[in-house]
Structure formats: C-alpha cells, structure tokens
Amino acid sequence: MTAIKNKIESILNKKSNASIRIQTLGSFQIWRNEESVSSKEWGRDAIAQLLQFLIANRNRHGLHKEQIIDRIWDEVDSKAGQQNFKVALHGVNKILEPTRKSRTEAKYIIRQGVTYQLKTDDIWMDVEALDDFVAIGNQNLVDHPTLARQAYYEAIELYQGSFLPNRLYEDWSSEERERIQLAALNALISLSELLTKENPLEAVRLTQKALQIDATWEDAYRIQMEAYFEKGNRPMAIKTYKQCEKILDQEFGIQPLPETKSLLKKIQGVQ
Amino acid sequence: MANKKEETASFMLRFTQKIFENESGEPQIQWRGNIRHVQGGDEKRFSEFDDVVTFIQSHLQDLTIQAMEDKTPEEQKGILSKSFDLWKRMAAEAPKMVMDTIKDPKKQVAQIQDQIQDQLSHVKDEIGQKLDIDSWLNSSKSDSKLILEKLEKLSGDISKLNKKVEKLSKKK
Numbered sequence: 534m535t536a537i538k539n540k541i542e543s544i545l546n547k548k549s550n551a552s553i554r555i556q557t558l559g560s561f562q563i564w565r566n567e568e569s570v571s572s573k574e575w576g577r578d579a580i581a582q583l584l585q586f587l588i589a590n591r592n593r594h595g596l597h598k599e600q601i602i603d604r605i606w607d608e609v610d611s612k613a614g615q616q617n618f619k620v621a622l623h624g625v626n627k628i629l630e631p632t633r634k635s636r637t638e639a640k641y642i643i644r645q646g647v648t649y650q651l652k653t654d655d656i657w658m659d660v661e662a663l664d665d666f667v668a669i670g671n672q673n674l675v676d677h678p679t680l681a682r683q684a685y686y687e688a689i690e691l692y693q694g695s696f697l698p699n700r701l702y703e704d705w706s707s708e709e710r711e712r713i714q715l716a717a718l719n720a721l722i723s724l725s726e727l728l729t730k731e732n733p734l735e736a737v738r739l740t741q742k743a744l745q746i747d748a749t750w751e752d753a754y755r756i757q758m759e760a761y762f763e764k765g766n767r768p769m770a771i772k773t774y775k776q777c778e779k780i781l782d783q784e785f786g787i788q789p790l791p792e793t794k795s796l797l798k799k800i801q802g803v804q
Numbered sequence: 805m806a807n808k809k810e811e812t813a814s815f816m817l818r819f820t821q822k823i824f825e826n827e828s829g830e831p832q833i834q835w836r837g838n839i840r841h842v843q844g845g846d847e848k849r850f851s852e853f854d855d856v857v858t859f860i861q862s863h864l865q866d867l868t869i870q871a872m873e874d875k876t877p878e879e880q881k882g883i884l885s886k887s888f889d890l891w892k893r894m895a896a897e898a899p900k901m902v903m904d905t906i907k908d909p910k911k912q913v914a915q916i917q918d919q920i921q922d923q924l925s926h927v928k929d930e931i932g933q934k935l936d937i938d939s940w941l942n943s944s945k946s947d948s949k950l951i952l953e954k955l956e957k958l959s960g961d962i963s964k965l966n967k968k969v970e971k972l973s974k975k976k
Contacts, residue, residue, distance in 0.1 A: 607812070701845060702842060702843050702844070702845060703842070704812070704814035704842045704843070707814065707816045707840075707842050708816075711816055711818065715818075749836070749849060751822075784849040785836055785849055785850065785851040786851060787834070787836070787851050790822055790824050790834075791824050791825065791826065791827070792824060
C-alpha cells in the first residue's frame with residue numbers, strides 16, 4: 534500500500550519539481566521553471582508542430598528525420614521540408630533550453646544519427662501523468678479501492694479536454710487523442726462505479742462528465758440510473774433511461790442492452 | 805497539381821464490443837462504433853459496417869473530385885468511374901475481412917501473423933522471429949472463455965435432459 538501511495542506522490546512531485554511542464558489536454562501550454570512560454574517566443578507554427586509531434590510520438594523510440602518531415606509537412610517539397618525541420622528543431626531547443634550554449638548537446642531533444650526523440654525523464658506532461666494515474670487506478674481497483682479512487686480523481690482532473698485541440702485535423706495527432714480520450718472515459722466510469730453507493734450524487738456528476746465526452750456511452754447512463762435510484766430519485770433514474778434510449782436510437786438505431794432494461798424494470802418495480 | 809494534403813484522407817475508427825444475453829439466455833454480441841474523417845472532422849456513429857463503407861466512400865469521392873478540378877469533364881468522368889470501381893472492389897472485401905475477424909479473431913490474427921511471417925522470411929531470414937502479438941488477442945480470449953462457459957452450461961443442460969428422457973422411456 535505504501536508503494537502505491539509513493540507512486541502517486543512521485544507523479545505529483547514530478548509536476549512540482551520538473552523544470553519543464555507541458556499541458557496538451559484542452560489546450561497547449563508550456564511552463565519553463567514555472568513561467569509560461571509566451572506566444573511571442575513560439576514564433577513560427579512549425580516549432581510548436583514539431584514539439585507536439587514529438588510529444589504525440591514520445592513512445593516511439595527514435596523517429597527518423599524524413600519520417601517526421603513527411604508526417605508534419607507533407608504538403609511541401611523535400612527541400613522546404615528539410616528547411617522547416619532545421620528551423621523548427623532550432624526553435625524547439627531554444628524554447629526548452631533558452632540558455633544552452635551553442636555546440637553543446639541538447640538535454641530534451643535527443644539526436645542519434647538521423648533519428649530524434651523527446652526525452653521525457655525531466656519533463657512533466659499531463660498525458661503521461663494521466664496514463665500513470667489511470668494505470669494505478671486500474672491495478673488497485675479491487676484490492677485498494679481508496680487509492681484507486683485517488684488515482685482516478687487525479688487522472689480526471691488532468692483531462693481538461695481533447696489532446697492538442699489545435700491539431701484536430703492532423704492525422705498524426707489522432708491516435709493519441711483517441712487513446713487518451715478512452716483512458717479518461719475509463720477513469721470516469723470506474724470511479725463513478727466505485728462511488729455509486731457511497732456518494733451517488735458524485736457518481737451522477739462523474740457520469741455526466743463521461744457523457745459530455747461521449748453521449749452514447751451506455752455504461753455511464755446505467756451507472757447514473759443506479760446512482761439516482763440509490764439516492765431515492767426514481768423519476769430522474771427513469772428520465773436517464775429515456776435519454777439513453779433516445780440517443781442510442783438516434784445515433785445507432787439500436788435499443789439499450791438487456792442489462793440496462795433490467796435495471797429500468799427494477800427501478801420501475803419499486804414503489 | 806494537387807499537393808499531398810489533398811491526396812490523403814485519414815479515418816479514425818472506434819469499435820465498442822458489447823456481449824450480453826438475450827431474453828432466451830443466449831449469448832449475443834453487438835458492435836457499436838464511430839468513424840471520423842480526420843482532415844474534415846466529420847463524424848458518424850454506426851452499428852452496421854455498411855454505414856462505415858458509405859461514409860468512407862463519400863469522403864474518398866470528394867477527395868477525387870477536388871483533385872481533378874483542372875481536368876476536362878471527360879477525364880473527370882473516367883477517373884471518377886475508375887475510382888468508384890476501385891472502391892467497389894475494396895468495399896466488397898473489407899467488410900468480409902472485418903466480419904471474419906469479429907467471428908474468429910484468433911484465426912484472422914494468426915493468418916495475418918503468418919502473412920507477416922512469410923514476408924519477413926522472404927526479406928531476411930535472420931529477422932524472421934515470430935512476432936509477439938498475444939496482447940492483440942485479449943478480447944478474443946474473453947470471447948472464447950464466454951463461449952466455452954456457455955457451451956459447458958449447454959452441455960450440462962443436454963445431459964440432464966437426456967437423463968429425463970431416459971427415465972421417461974423406462975417408465976413407458
């Protein structure tokens with residue numbers, strides 16, 4: 534149990550101690566030693582694009598330069614692509630390490646031959662922290678529900694919106710956006726399930742949050758029905774079922790699952 | 805000439821699997837999902853794969869039309885017809901492949917694995933190690949477990965029924 538607590542603490546401490554903090558969820562922002570990097574410092578959009586691409590692909594070790602150029606600047610010819618990369622790489626290094634002396638090795642953007650990678654050991658990133666918290670929550674859901682709850686709350690707090698919303702139409706950002714959104718939904722559903730009996734109104738709030746992300750998430754409706762029922766609010770539980778039924782019909786042309794229908798029967802059956 | 809961006813259409817496809825029992829207690833499976841055209845942001849939810857095919861087809865058609873604005877009407881007609889033929893061929897095969905994968909994921913993944921394996925051994929024998937794709941099989945394992953449980957239950961029920969029939973026969 535102490536090990537899990539320490540793990541949670543270490544993620545929270547990293548946020549306080551890291552010299553670089555990056556927010557990618559809901560908006561894109563960087564803090565260097567607690568100071569926000571101003572839009573003036575960013576200059577060309579290519580600089581932000583390169584850093585965001587490296588963040589989205591941080592787990593793919595060593596990205597080939599040509600591969601990066603092809604994915605980010607596929608609309609320009611090879612020469613312009615090379616130029617963009619050179620300028621953007623210089624810009625990213627300048628943003629992350631403004632006082633680094635020329636001809637010294639970069640601390641965060643690791644170059645090996647023609648491959649590049651973002652070294653995240655000393656960088657705190659919301660997406661990485663969210664991943665870690667969801668993993669802790671999932672791993673301890675059965676044996677240590679109190680710690681799982683804390684971890685899920687931390688994860689939910691971090692999900693301020695879509696991953697890199699300003700790159701919504703770039704295909705290189707889609708995979709990470711989808712993955713993180715599902716992780717956030719998972720955290721919301723698991724946490725609301727944990728709280729249904731103990732704190733039904735909080736479970737309702739969490740399921741509403743899940744439905745803001747995906748209005749067709751049937752598990753969220755079912756937990757919300759249970760929570761309202763637990764609270765003794767039968768009309769709201771039935772109303773939630775009706776909403777679920779309506780949206781599933783509108784969006785998929787299907788009915789709620791038998792599990793959801795049975796719950797409705799149970800709720801209607803109690804006078 | 806059309807630049808590279810106009811030659812690309814990416815689609816993000818999400819499937820959500822629901823396994824449940826119907827009123828007769830038989831296990832059922834349902835797939836729900838949504839598809840998003842990344843460059844345009846359009847999104848559609850679906851429970852039938854045909855809707856996915858139509859969605860993709862409509863966006864690919866737009867892409868083709870945009871890319872041949874500078875062509876003559878005859879050329880446009882020819883290209884569009886060829887594009888449609890290509891899509892028809894792909895659309896005929898793709899849902900089958902997806903449905904086969906849903907019905908028997910292990911077999912399909914194993915086939916893909918074998919295909920990759922064949923290609924790898926052609927390219928270079930020394931890198932032809934078996935790819936570890938066990939992690940891809942999680943959902944199919946749970947499917948198999950559920951089906952096995954149902955089969956075991958069914959087998960037990962049949963056995964009980966047989967005994968009853970035998971008893972009745974003896975009474976007669």
